[in-house]
Amino acid sequence: MIHRYDITITGGGMTGLALACALGQQGKKVAVLEAGPTPAPFDPASEPDLRVVALNRASQSLLENLGAWQRLRRISSFDRMHVRDAGSSASIGFSAAELGEPDLGHIVENRLIQRALYESAAALDSVDWFDSISIRDLGVDDHDAVITLEDGRVFTSRLIVGADGRFSRVREAAGITVHSRDYQQQAIIATVETEQPSDRTAWQRFLPDGVLAFLPLTDGRSSIVWSSKRAEEILALDDEAFLHALGEAFDFHLGAVLDSSARAAFPLIGRHAQHYVKPRLALIGDAAHTVHPLAGQGVNLGFMDVAELADVLGKSARDPGSLMLLRRYERARRGENTVMQKLMEGFQLLFLNNIPPLAGLRGLGLTITDQLGPLKATMMRYAMGTMGDLPPLAQNRLR
Numbered sequence: 350m351i352h353r354y355d356i357t358i359t360g361g362g363m364t365g366l367a368l369a370c371a372l373g374q375q376g377k378k379v380a381v382l383e384a385g386p387t388p389a390p391f392d393p394a395s396e397p398d399l400r401v402v403a404l405n406r407a408s409q410s411l412l413e414n415l416g417a418w419q420r421l422r423r424i425s426s427f428d429r430m431h432v433r434d435a436g437s438s439a440s441i442g443f444s445a446a447e448l449g450e451p452d453l454g455h456i457v458e459n460r461l462i463q464r465a466l467y468e469s470a471a472a473l474d475s476v477d478w479f480d481s482i483s484i485r486d487l488g489v490d491d492h493d494a495v496i497t498l499e500d501g502r503v504f505t506s507r508l509i510v511g512a513d514g515r516f517s518r519v520r521e522a523a524g525i526t527v528h529s530r531d532y533q534q535q536a537i538i539a540t541v542e543t544e545q546p547s548d549r550t551a552w553q554r555f556l557p558d559g560v561l562a563f564l565p566l567t568d569g570r571s572s573i574v575w576s577s578k579r580a581e582e583i584l585a586l587d588d589e590a591f592l593h594a595l596g597e598a599f600d601f602h603l604g605a606v607l608d609s610s611a612r613a614a615f616p617l618i619g620r621h622a623q624h625y626v627k628p629r630l631a632l633i634g635d636a637a638h639t640v641h642p643l644a645g646q647g648v649n650l651g652f653m654d655v656a657e658l659a660d661v662l663g664k665s666a667r668d669p670g671s672l673m674l675l676r677r678y679e680r681a682r683r684g685e686n687t688v689m690q691k692l693m694e695g696f697q698l699l700f701l702n703n704i705p706p707l708a709g710l711r712g713l714g715l716t717i718t719d720q721l722g723p724l725k726a727t728m729m730r731y732a733m734g735t736m737g738d739l740p741p742l743a744q745n746r747l748r
């Protein structure tokens with residue numbers, strides 16, 4: 350059976366679904382092909398997903414404009430952020446009040462973002478969702494891009510968008526090479542309870558072997574992301590030893606760690622596709638780039654890819670698979686994503702290096718920056734995604 354669409358998106362994760370909503374709002378006929386199941390409806394009794402993201406202001410605006418923010422649940426806003434350096438004992442603090450903002454960002458569970466976007470997409474007649482699919486073959490000619498599934502269904506469109514994550518099948522099938530950098534760390538994630546509640550504050554502590562983040566959840570617990578070179582050792586600890594090691598690594602800022610969910614871990618590898626586009630093909634989100642999670646920017650960058658690609662395709666009456674058109678998207682995004690990736694790698698080098706003069710200078714730098722209002726405000730506005738010209742979909746239209 351042959352299905353005909355304007356655009357086929359492979360990957361119905363956060364970025365794929367966001368793009369489907371944006372293009373669907375423009376009236377384009379879109380198919381979303383997802384390897385996994387349809388995201389389950391929200392269950393208030395469910396435990397939080399171990400995978401959460403810190404959404405910045407630009408991502409919030411994008412989700413609002415797509416009607417997904419309004420459907421989100423368990424949104425935890427934070428209005429303070431503390432970054433500490435274990436090597437030099439220096440710290441820097443940010444507060445929403447200093448910036449005249451209501452908050453600095455929001456922590457939301459990945460699966461609830463995916464579900465909210467799925468509901469927004471399902472409300473659009475022009476978007477069709479196909480779950481549990483498996484791609485057999487992908488090909489492109491002068492007129493069409495064609496995806497054949499293992500069950501024989503064929504999807505023909507003018508453009509294929511690869512939103513299928515860090516191991517992107519679309520990227521591989523298109524022969525797009527990737528620059529990779531193994532950070533030699535794994536990110537351990539878990540939901541934990543501490544003696545004192547997290548209280549709308551996001552914490553980050555740079556350690557000699559990595560970085561530890563405590564992100565506040567709505568019920569006072571925290572979601573932790575512990576990126577470490579010693580991850581295997583930490584994962585092998587029994588529960589009691591893990592709670593103690595975690596509390597110690599966090600310098601007991603919220604008192605003892607009382608309880609933890611099961612732990613999961615992700616190897617951390619930075620990747621950047623050499624090209625984001627080819628004739629009739631574009632990559633977005635983790636399919637195009639993965640960055641170290643230390644500044645919580647991964648999906649925020651992915652959502653900006655969505656906003657930019659939707660803007661480029663929405664403004665032109667041209668064939669959406671035209672390479673000339675798609676290059677506008679690549680030009681707008683690749684440089685910006687490279688800057689963020691290099692910035693994260695710079696932070697890594699700076700903070701994981703404990704040669705005494707460097708640790709001392711780092712401490713001094715943090716202390717001085719903490720006292721320099723304008724520099725601090727600029728750093729924070731960059732992280733919040735509110736600097737520079739944003740594509741219309743990432744601009745605040747509703748607040």
Ligand SMILES: Cc1cc2nc3c(=O)[nH]c(=O)nc-3n(C[C@H](O)[C@H](O)[C@H](O)COP(=O)(O)OP(=O)(O)OC[C@H]3O[C@@H](n4cnc5c(N)ncnc54)[C@H](O)[C@@H]3O)c2cc1C
Nearest residue numbers: 360362363364384402403513514634635645646647648649
């Ligand atoms: C520990 C950790 C913490 C993080 N914290 C943050 C944070 O605080 N803030 C932030 O912005 N980012 C964060 N990130 C990054 C963020 O999770 C990713 O950038 C984001 O999930 C990427 O979304 P995506 O939709 O591009 O890809 P994915 O989330 O990987 O989604 C890809 C989708 O494609 C589907 N798929 C895969 N293969 C196929 C196929 N062959 N055919 C069809 N479908 C397919 C998958 O099932 C999935 O649904 C973190 C990452 C990690 C590992």
